[in-house]
Structure formats: structure tokens, C-alpha cells
Amino acid sequence: MPSSPTVSTDPLRNRGTAFTVDERARLGLVGRLPSAVETLDEQAARCYRQISGYATDLQKYTYLDQLHDRNEVLYYKLIVDHLAEMLPIVYDPTIGDAIKQWSNDYRDSRAVYLSIDRPDDVRASFAGLGLGPDDVDLVVVSDAQEILGIGDWGVNGTDISIGKLAVYTAAAGVDPARVVAVNLDVGTDNEVLLNSPEYLGNRHARVTGERYDDFIDLYLKTASELFPNALLHFEDFGPSNARRILEQNRDTYRIFNDDMQGTGAIVMSAVFSALKVTKESFAEQRLLVFGAGTAGTGMADQISAAMIRDGLSEDEAKSRVWLVDVDGLVTDDMTGLPNYQAAYARPASEVADWARADGLIDLLTAVSEVKPTILIGTSTLHNGFPKAVVEALAAGVERPILLPLSNPTERIEVMPADAVSWTQGRALIATGIPVDPVHYNGVDYDIGQANNALLYPGLGLGTIVSGATHVTDGMLLAAAKAVADQVDPTALGASLLPAVDNLRASSATVALAVAKQAIEEGVSTTNHDNLVQAVEDAMWQPVYPEIVE
Numbered sequence: 001m002p003s004s005p006t007v008s009t010d011p012l013r014n015r016g017t018a019f020t021v022d023e024r025a026r027l028g029l030v031g032r033l034p035s036a037v038e039t040l041d042e043q044a045a046r047c048y049r050q051i052s053g054y055a056t057d058l059q060k061y062t063y064l065d066q067l068h069d070r071n072e073v074l075y076y077k078l079i080v081d082h083l084a085e086m087l088p089i090v091y092d093p094t095i096g097d098a099i100k101q102w103s104n105d106y107r108d109s110r111a112v113y114l115s116i117d118r119p120d121d122v123r124a125s126f127a128g129l130g131l132g133p134d135d136v137d138l139v140v141v142s143d144a145q146e147i148l149g150i151g152d153w154g155v156n157g158t159d160i161s162i163g164k165l166a167v168y169t170a171a172a173g174v175d176p177a178r179v180v181a182v183n184l185d186v187g188t189d190n191e192v193l194l195n196s197p198e199y200l201g202n203r204h205a206r207v208t209g210e211r212y213d214d215f216i217d218l219y220l221k222t223a224s225e226l227f228p229n230a231l232l233h234f235e236d237f238g239p240s241n242a243r244r245i246l247e248q249n250r251d252t253y254r255i256f257n258d259d260m261q262g263t264g265a266i267v268m269s270a271v272f273s274a275l276k277v278t279k280e281s282f283a284e285q286r287l288l289v290f291g292a293g294t295a296g297t298g299m300a301d302q303i304s305a306a307m308i309r310d311g312l313s314e315d316e317a318k319s320r321v322w323l324v325d326v327d328g329l330v331t332d333d334m335t336g337l338p339n340y341q342a343a344y345a346r347p348a349s350e351v352a353d354w355a356r357a358d359g360l361i362d363l364l365t366a367v368s369e370v371k372p373t374i375l376i377g378t379s380t381l382h383n384g385f386p387k388a389v390v391e392a393l394a395a396g397v398e399r400p401i402l403l404p405l406s407n408p409t410e411r412i413e414v415m416p417a418d419a420v421s422w423t424q425g426r427a428l429i430a431t432g433i434p435v436d437p438v439h440y441n442g443v444d445y446d447i448g449q450a451n452n453a454l455l456y457p458g459l460g461l462g463t464i465v466s467g468a469t470h471v472t473d474g475m476l477l478a479a480a481k482a483v484a485d486q487v488d489p490t491a492l493g494a495s496l497l498p499a500v501d502n503l504r505a506s507s508a509t510v511a512l513a514v515a516k517q518a519i520e521e522g523v524s525t526t527n528h529d530n531l532v533q534a535v536e537d538a539m540w541q542p543v544y545p546e547i548v549e
């Protein structure tokens with residue numbers, strides 16, 4: 001029986017009870033399945049009933065993970081048909097809990113593990129996949145130093161690469177047979193993991209410096225040599241590594257940092273929408289970022305670039321951005337500032353009169369003094385925006401844009417129900433996690449999800465369809481506008497961003513805009529007579545493919 005075990009154990013080709021009587025005979029599966037032959041819809045209906053029976057989201061995650069490893073079409077059928085319900089299970093926020101449990105709950109994994117202690121294995125690890133140079137569109141890699149807002153999870157962070165890829169496929173139809181998830185195991189500084197008998201990763205501290213940089217270089221060289229058409233997506237690296245890797249390599253490799261670029265772009269979408277309500281330009285904004293790491297400064301970069309496009313000089317744009325981090329307002333007299341914060345440090349002389357507590361200018365003081373029009377939270381500090389801060393924000397401007405973006409739920413700076421009530425419904429809000437609408441004073445406030453998952457799938461698909469050699473700033477902007485153009489935020493309570501239910505259509509629209517931009521900028525390497533059709537054709541659908549024996 002050479003081929004039957006392969007077909008029925010290959011999650012990409014397995015179809016379980018949907019194998020027909022003929023196929024069962026042909027594939028040596030006679031007697032290996034119950035008599036009923038089901039349709040994909042019938043299978044999906046049973047799966048939906050099964051998953052609905054689990055009490056916790058983590059149990060649902062495990063169920064879906066096992067289905068993923070058994071029957072990929074059925075897995076995606078279930079997710080695509082119930083996108084808004086399933087995305088929080090396979091992705092943010094439940095994935096954070098799954099990552100914490102990963103070594104304890106280890107089952108099996110489709111990822112490629114690259115260890116910094118065995119650099120000579122990198123090429124062989126990819127080669128073991130049996131994929132040729134034209135077989136891969138996308139590789140998602142993480143070293144798991146800053147998983148969501150829950151910190152360093154070492155090899156446990158493997159699931160973030162798998163989860164991000166699942167969203168690419170569910171949300172934008174990126175072909176699941178043409179993607180690779182990678183964990184870079186460079187050690188961990190998480191003492192709990194290092195001292196847990198269950199931990200499955202390298203048992204040493206994170207390697208830093210030249211050895212780390214050499215390992216990243218090796219990854220980039222090998223992955224791009226073996227899969228020259230693939231987009232190399234970086235996820236949840238630590239702040240200085242994330243930025244350095246992107247800046248040093250974006251002209252050489254087709255790379256994308258989701259936390260900086262994807263998040264920056266989805267925030268741009270939310271701000272585009274909010275400015276339709278306030279009828280202001282970017283040049284008029286005052287931006288305060290609370291938590292100035294990878295994501296926060298990525299947003300500051302994109303919003304200040306928008307201010308410059310709106311006519312400000314670079315210095316004028318910088319003068320409209322304030323960062324608050326663990327040591328309070330970032331000022332130019334602070335020593336040891338990382339370069340991404342130093343770029344936005346305020347002159348100490350400018351804030352000499354501002355109130356200080358324990359020697360630092362806290363968020364409340366900064367909000368009261370600056371009167372920001374946009375307040376972003378990427379601090380990982382749950383309740384980082386208490387009532388006094390939100391009220392100070394609302395006292396400063398009529399319709400403040402409030403984006404508490406930290407993930408997962410245990411990290412969000414303020415829950416929208418509180419923020420809506422503390423601002424009497426005036427704040428224009430979007431969050432990183434999915435949240436239910438807020439009912440306040442007779443109005444339903446739909447809270448858009450400003451999570452990069454609402455943007456990066458379409459961006460990736462557009463990059464793949466256009467064969468873009470680079471992900472340019474223009475492509476990010478085109479994606480951001482394409483997302484924002486899908487909503488009318490002007491009614492009271494309207495969402496700033498498209499609903500997750502419409503994510504597949506939204507991703508197709510984003511992909512088209514991105515591919516057009518790539519062509520316009522001359523970075524596209526493909527030729528399509530009809531770009532709309534090319535995007536549609538590129539979108540993988542969860543239907544059983546023809547069985548190739």
C-alpha cells in the first residue's frame with residue numbers, strides 16, 4: 001500500500017470521511033473508514049458542533065490544532081465559515097495562552113526549528129521539507145523574544161509563526177501548501193522556562209551580539225537562496241533586533257516586519273478613518289505613544305511620515321510626537337536611549353516646568369500638557385490608561401483617537417466599555433484584541449480591531465501576486481488606505497475598521513491595491529492581463545483538491 005498511508009496522513013490531502021467509495025478502493029482505504037461518505041459541509045457542521053462543546057478557548061485551540069494536523073481543508077473550511085468566532089481562537093488572544101502551555105502540551109508541529117547552537121543544520125532543516133525554489137510563497141519566522149505582550153517564550157513561541165500563517169490562509173487565501181513556519185531558537189531569558197523540566201528549547205540564555213547577528217544573516221541568506229520568491233515575514237522579535245534587522249536588510253531581501261510595518265499600517269487605517277470624522281489632516285495631529293518599543297515607534301514612524309506628506313517638515317512632524325515609556329516622557333537628557341526612542345526624544349528644556357513624580361514625567365502629566373489628538377497604547381501595561389488619563393485626554397480635545405493596542409486581553413491598556421463611558425462616547429476607539437460592541441446612552445459603539453491581522457494577509461497576498469521584490473512604504477500605505485476605504489466611520493458609534501466577518505473580501509481589496517502599487521513603483525516581477533482576476537485566482541479556497549497519487 002505505498003500511496004494510501006501518504007494520502008490519508010498528509011493533512012493537505014487527507015479528506016477523512018469525505019473520501020468516496022471509489023477513492024477508498026483506489027487508495028487502499030477499504031475498511032479504514034466508517035461507511036458514510038460525507039460532504040465537506042457535513043464534516044464542517046460536525047466539527048462546529050464538536051468545538052462548540054468545549055468549555056474554554058484553550059480547549060478549542062487544541063481541538064483546532066489537532067484538526068489542522070489531520071485535515072487542513074476541513075480546518076480552514078471551519079475557520080473561514082466562522083471567521084469572527086474562530087480567529088480569536090487560532091490567533092490573538094487565545095494563542096498567547098497556548099504559547100505559555102506549549103512545551104507542557106507539546107503534540108507535534110509542522111514548524112522548522114533552527115537552533116543557534118547548530119548553524120550547520122539550517123540548510124538541511126529546510127531541505128528536509130522537500131520543497132523546491134518555486135514551491136514557497138511565504139516564510140514566517142520568530143525568535144519569540146516579545147510574543148504579543150507576554151514577553152520571552154523561547155521555543156514555545158513557535159505557535160506564533162503557525163498562527164500568523166493560519167491567518168494568512170484563512171483571511172487572504174494564501175496557499176497553505178506554499179508556506180513555512182520557522183522558530184529561531186536562540187535561547188531564552190525566561191527563567192521559568194529554563195527551570196521547567198518540560199521545556200523543549202535550548203536551555204541557555206538568549207545569545208546576543210555578533211553570534212545572534214550571524215545567525216540572522218544565515219537564516220536570511222539560506223531562506224532566500226532556497227526559496228527566492230518567498231516573502232520573509234518577521235514576527236515578535238525584541239525591539240532593538242526587530243528594527244535593526246529590518247533596517248539593515250529591507251533593501252536586500254524581500255522582508256516584512258509585521259509588528260513595525262503591519263501594525264503601523266493598520267493604525268494608519270484607523271487614523272485615516274478617524275480623521276474622516278474629525279475632518280482634520282495628519283499635519284494637525286499630536287501623537288502620544290505609551291510604550292515606545294517595536295510597535296509603538298513603528299506607528300510613530302508611519303504617522304510622522306503622513307504628517308510630512310501633509311506638508312510638514314521632518315522637524316515639524318517630530319515636534320508633534322511624544323513617547324512615554326517606563327521612565328516617563330522620553331526626553332533628550334535621558335542617557336542610554338535606544339536609537340528608535342532617541343529619534344523622538346523631546347528637548348528637556350521644553351518640559352522643564354512640567355510636573356514630575358519620582359523624577360519622571362508620567363503619562364497623566366504628559367496627556368494633560370500635550371493634549372494629544374491620538375493616544376496609542378503599546379505598553380503591555382494592563383490598565384495603563386486609567387480613568388484619570390482617559391478623562392484628561394477627553395478634556396483636551398473633542399474627539400480624541402484612542403488606540404489601546406496591547407495584546408492579549410490581559411495586557412490591554414483600557415477596555416472600550418470604560419473608555420466610551422469615561423469620554424461620554426466621544427473617543428474614536430480601536431483595539432488590538434477583538435471586543436464586543438459597547439452599548440452606551442442608546443448607541444451601539446462598534447469597536448474596530450486594529451490588529452495587524454486585519455492588514456498583513458492582504459499585504460502578503462498582494463506581494464505574492466505582484467512578485468514584488470520589496471515591501472515598500474508605498475505598498476504599506478496603499479494597504480492602509482485600502483482598509484480604511486472600506487468603512488464609513490461618520491455615523492456615531494461606527495467602527496473605524498472593517499468587520500472581521502468581511503476579512504476575506506477586505507484582504508482581496510488590500511491585495512489588489514498593494515499589487516497595483518508594486519507595479520506602479522516598478523518592484524513587481526509578474527505580468528497579469530487582469531490583476532483583479534489574478535488576485536481572485538491566487539486565493540486558495542478550502543475545498544478538497546483533486547487527489548494526485
Ligand SMILES: NC(=O)C1=CN([C@@H]2O[C@H](COP(=O)(O)OP(=O)(O)OC[C@H]3O[C@@H](n4cnc5c(N)ncnc54)[C@H](O)[C@@H]3O)[C@@H](O)[C@H]2O)C=CC1
Pocket residue numbers: 146147148149150236238239258259263266290291292293294295296324325326327377378379380381405406407408411431432433450451452453
Ligand atoms: N494591535 C496590534 O496589531 C499589535 C499590538 N502589539 C502589542 O503592543 C504591545 C507591545 O509590543 P511590542 O512593541 O512588540 O513590544 P516591545 O517590547 O517592543 O515594546 C513595549 C514597550 O513598552 C514599554 N513598557 C513596558 N512596560 C511599560 C510601562 N509600565 N509603562 C510604559 N511603557 C512600558 C517597554 O519599555 C517597551 O518600550 C504588545 O502588547 C503587543 O501585543 C504589537 C504588535 C501589533
Ligand SMILES: CC(=O)C(=O)O
Pocket residue numbers: 092147148149236258259407432451452453
Ligand atoms: C498582533 C501582534 O502582532 C502582536 O501583538 O504582537
Ligand SMILES: [Mg+2]
Pocket residue numbers: 148235236258259
Ligand atoms: Mg506580533
